[in-house]
Amino acid sequence: MYNRYIPPPKPKVAQPPQRPPARTYVPEPAPEPAPVQTSSWLQPYARRVDTATLKEPTRIVFGDDDVDTTPAVETKTDAAVEVPTKETKDKKRKRSKREDNKPSVEEETLVEEQSSLPEGQEVQMEDAPKQSPKKPKREKKKKTTVSEPEEEDTSVRKRHKAVFENMAKALERTQEEDAMDVDNAEEDEEPAVEHGLEPLPQPTPVVFDESKITYETLPPWLANPIRVTESTRKSFEELGIAPEAAKVLKTKGFQEAFAVQTAVLPLLLPQPDRQGDVVVAAPTGSGKTLSYVLPMIEDISKGTITRLRAIIVLPTRDLVQQVQLACEACAAAFAVNGGKRVKIATAIGHKVFKNEQDAIMTQEQVYDPEGYQEWKKKTNKLANLDDLSLDDYDPLNPPKPQPHHVIHHVPKVDVLICTPGRLVEHITKTKGFTLDYVRWLIVDEADKLLAQDFQHWLALVLEKLNVENPQHFRAFPRSNKSGVRKVILSATMTRDLSLLNCLKLSRPRLVLLDGTKAGQQSLPPLLKESAIKIREPTLKPLYLIDLLKSKYLTAVNKNLTPDADSSASDTSDSDSSSDSDSDSDSASDSSSSESDLSDSESDSSSDSESEAESPKKKVTETKKLDTTALIFTKSNEAALRLSRLLCLLAPELAGQIGTLTSATKTIRRTRTLRSFAAGKLRILVASDLVSRGIDLENLEHVINYDLPMTETSYVHRVGRTARAGRAGHAWTIFEHSEARRFWRDFAGEGKNAHTNILRSGQVERVRLTDSEDFSEERIKAYETALQQLQKEAKGQVKG
Numbered sequence: 001m002y003n004r005y006i007p008p009p010k011p012k013v014a015q016p017p018q019r020p021p022a023r024t025y026v027p028e029p030a031p032e033p034a035p036v037q038t039s040s041w042l043q044p045y046a047r048r049v050d051t052a053t054l055k056e057p058t059r060i061v062f063g064d065d066d067v068d069t070t071p072a073v074e075t076k077t078d079a080a081v082e083v084p085t086k087e088t089k090d091k092k093r094k095r096s097k098r099e100d101n102k103p104s105v106e107e108e109t110l111v112e113e114q115s116s117l118p119e120g121q122e123v124q125m126e127d128a129p130k131q132s133p134k135k136p137k138r139e140k141k142k143k144t145t146v147s148e149p150e151e152e153d154t155s156v157r158k159r160h161k162a163v164f165e166n167m168a169k170a171l172e173r174t175q176e177e178d179a180m181d182v183d184n185a186e187e188d189e190e191p192a193v194e195h196g197l198e199p200l201p202q203p204t205p206v207v208f209d210e211s212k213i214t215y216e217t218l219p220p221w222l223a224n225p226i227r228v229t230e231s232t233r234k235s236f237e238e239l240g241i242a243p244e245a246a247k248v249l250k251t252k253g254f255q256e257a258f259a260v261q262t263a264v265l266p267l268l269l270p271q272p273d274r275q276g277d278v279v280v281a282a283p284t285g286s287g288k289t290l291s292y293v294l295p296m297i298e299d300i301s302k303g304t305i306t307r308l309r310a311i312i313v314l315p316t317r318d319l320v321q322q323v324q325l326a327c328e329a330c331a332a333a334f335a336v337n338g339g340k341r342v343k344i345a346t347a348i349g350h351k352v353f354k355n356e357q358d359a360i361m362t363q364e365q366v367y368d369p370e371g372y373q374e375w376k377k378k379t380n381k382l383a384n385l386d387d388l389s390l391d392d393y394d395p396l397n398p399p400k401p402q403p404h405h406v407i408h409h410v411p412k413v414d415v416l417i418c419t420p421g422r423l424v425e426h427i428t429k430t431k432g433f434t435l436d437y438v439r440w441l442i443v444d445e446a447d448k449l450l451a452q453d454f455q456h457w458l459a460l461v462l463e464k465l466n467v468e469n470p471q472h473f474r475a476f477p478r479s480n481k482s483g484v485r486k487v488i489l490s491a492t493m494t495r496d497l498s499l500l501n502c503l504k505l506s507r508p509r510l511v512l513l514d515g516t517k518a519g520q521q522s523l524p525p526l527l528k529e530s531a532i533k534i535r536e537p538t539l540k541p542l543y544l545i546d547l548l549k550s551k552y553l554t555a556v557n558k559n560l561t562p563d564a565d566s567s568a569s570d571t572s573d574s575d576s577s578s579d580s581d582s583d584s585d586s587a588s589d590s591s592s593s594e595s596d597l598s599d600s601e602s603d604s605s606s607d608s609e610s611e612a613e614s615p616k617k618k619v620t621e622t623k624k625l626d627t628t629a630l631i632f633t634k635s636n637e638a639a640l641r642l643s644r645l646l647c648l649l650a651p652e653l654a655g656q657i658g659t660l661t662s663a664t665k666t667i668r669r670t671r672t673l674r675s676f677a678a679g680k681l682r683i684l685v686a687s688d689l690v691s692r693g694i695d696l697e698n699l700e701h702v703i704n705y706d707l708p709m710t711e712t713s714y715v716h717r718v719g720r721t722a723r724a725g726r727a728g729h730a731w732t733i734f735e736h737s738e739a740r741r742f743w744r745d746f747a748g749e750g751k752n753a754h755t756n757i758l759r760s761g762q763v764e765r766v767r768l769t770d771s772e773d774f775s776e777e778r779i780k781a782y783e784t785a786l787q788q789l790q791k792e793a794k795g796q797v798k799g
């Protein structure tokens with residue numbers, strides 16, 4: 001049989017593993033990067049990021065050498081496989097270099113990825129996407145067709161996704177760093193500015209305006225004052241005063257008008273036109289008082305009915321009494337030619353209040369049938385004791401009106417000169433005391449009165465004044481219709497506008513003596529000033545005694561000092577040393593009470609006490625000084641003590657020494673001033689009470705035993721002499737520790753000199769030769785006197 005040959009089956013040649021076609025994964029082009037949200041201040045940085053690179057598609061190519069036994073994955077895509085260009089590679093290299101030897105994030109990612117891939121497979125990254133490649137899932141599905149096996153594909157996708165995410169993060173960091181780099185690079189590139197050693201330019205320092213208030217800042221009336229030369233003189237007739245009145249004035253010693261009067265009188269004398277208020281700043285003793293008293297009395301003398309037409313407010317009782325004398329003199333002058341005799345009263349608290357009320361007020365029968373009926377009804381009621389508290393009825397002294405009349409309480413004076421405290425009391429307590437008819441309000445020593453608005457007197461007075469009601473002009477048909485005229489005066493006028501505004505001035509004018517500026521305080525032209533520096537402050541009273549007995553303290557004016565008693569031996573019954581003894585009963589007062597602003601309490605009840613004082617001492621061998629002196633101390637106590645000490649240390653002067661303090665009773669003060677004016681007393685020891693306004697005609701020397709507190713105080717103190725065109729001499733005694741203050745603040749000499757005091761000359765330095773060496777005997781006598789003083793003080797305390 002024929003056997004068919006059947007070739008043995010060929011052994012199966014092992015097929016070389018089929019290389020899968022190169023798999024290319026081209027993801028969809030990266031979505032447009034979301035615009036970087038940069039705040040406005042970051043915009044410059046944002047602009048510098050190269051956004052072009054962000055748009056490049058992300059491509060990941062698995063290399064041809066990759067061997068994969070898994071079936072090829074077909075990828076349907078239109079996108080061409082992109083080979084990394086040289087340019088992009090360079091860019092990448094450069095960026096890697098910048099990473100300071102640190103492996104780049106991409107490299108790290110690649111290493112990571114490499115290790116996670118199956119062997120032989122590697123991830124090649126040609127270029128990194130600039131933006132997060134995250135995209136919506138749906139889009140992914142749509143554009144990418146994934147072939148089988150699906151599981152494998154999913155793991156690859158996962159890996160890819162992880163790679164993308166890492167890369168995106170790395171890229172974000174790189175972008176930020178790039179942006180910073182660009183920025184830093186730009187900053188670094190700023191052109192270097194060369195600086196020398198000179199200091200860097202600084203902003204101009206702010207200069208604060210420390211200049212004092214100037215004319216430009218003042219209201220026009222203060223900036224443009226009416227100026228008058230000190231030497232100006234005019235006859236009173238020339239200024240509009242009736243010849244008959246001028247004649248009487250001459251008999252009283254007022255021959256012609258002083259400079260300040262020539263300027264003020266025309267402003268204040270009644271005219272048909274509406275006139276404004278007047279502010280006067282003129283030196284001490286320049287005649288300010290007459291400048292307002294004359295026109296005021298002339299105006300009031302034209303009326304017929306007595307009503308309260310003028311109020312003059314002053315800080316002290318002594319000034320009130322002084323101005324009263326000037327008013328009386330003028331009232332007499334204007335009464336001669338059929339004019340009304342102007343009635344003047346004072347209110348200073350030296351009387352019991354009731355007595356003062358009676359001196360100012362009266363009761364007047366006024367025809368008023370209706371009022372009379374009402375009064376009758378009231379009195380009937382009172383008779384039935386229905387209403388005993390009726391305030392206008394005094395059951396003990398009931399006013400009895402005539403039939404069809406009623407009784408009115410009205411002032412019986414035309415002019416009231418007062419201190420502010422007492423004025424307030426009358427306004428608030430005196431029945432019928434009205435300011436409705438007041439046409440003149442005068443405030444003398446205004447700076448003091450305005451600065452110490454006691455009991456708010458000014459506001460109260462201004463409130464009560466009847467400025468609007470024209471009724472009170474009826475008595476003066478031919479005089480001006482200015483309402484209430486205000487005249488404000490001082491030698492040291494305040495520049496404080498807030499104080500001046502309190503006066504509610506109407507169209508004011510300022511009058512100044514030529515050569516002075518607003519705010520400056522002129523001294524009288526004939527005042528000489530000297531200064532004595534002492535070495536031993538504890539022996540100060542001895543220096544004073546030496547000065548009083550020295551050749552320097554001589555008469556300054558001829559025939560000025562009246563010689564009341566020329567006898568060398570004098571039995572003194574005047575207010576001499578005994579005064580100081582008796583005055584010391586009020587030594588508890590402090591220096592703060594130097595005015596009578598608050599004189600609401602009457603001291604009249606104790607007036608009689610002044611007559612029954614310590615027994616008068618007989619003073620023998622009195623040597624009269626041929627001049628007069630007023631010694632200022634810092635307080636009431638100091639004045640009393642010094643006065644007594646002088647009497648003990650210089651008995652020959654004892655009979656000529658008087659004391660003036662704010663604690664001294666009014667009657668005693670008046671008596672002392674009269675004795676001084678008469679020439680019986682030659683030396684007055686005072687506190688600042690008399691530093692303002694007081695006019696001591698025969699006073700030639702002022703001695704500042706204690707330095708004044710202020711410039712203003714100095715001006716007022718030394719201004720007690722060299723008044724009304726007479727000569728005078730002011731002395732200041734100071735210790736070493738006070739020297740700087742004196743020369744700088746008062747004399748205006750030396751370094752940092754600062755004073756508003758305007759003087760014609762300079763302060764002269766005087767050395768008392770005798771004072772340099774006090775003998776043992778004198779020092780012992782001084783110590784004994786001090787012990788005596790101490791004993792007396794203790795005795796008073798016990799008593």
Ligand SMILES: Nc1ncnc2c1ncn2[C@@H]1O[C@H](COP(=O)(O)OP(=O)(O)OP(=O)(O)O)[C@@H](O)[C@H]1O
Pocket residue numbers: 253254255256257258261282283284285286287288289290490491692693694695697719723724
């Ligand atoms: N026309 C005048 N003729 C002569 N003496 C006058 C004249 N006017 C004023 N006197 C006198 O001058 C002196 C000083 O006047 P007055 O007291 O008015 O000065 P003052 O300017 O008010 O001073 P102070 O600021 O110190 O108060 C007084 O004795 C006064 O009698």
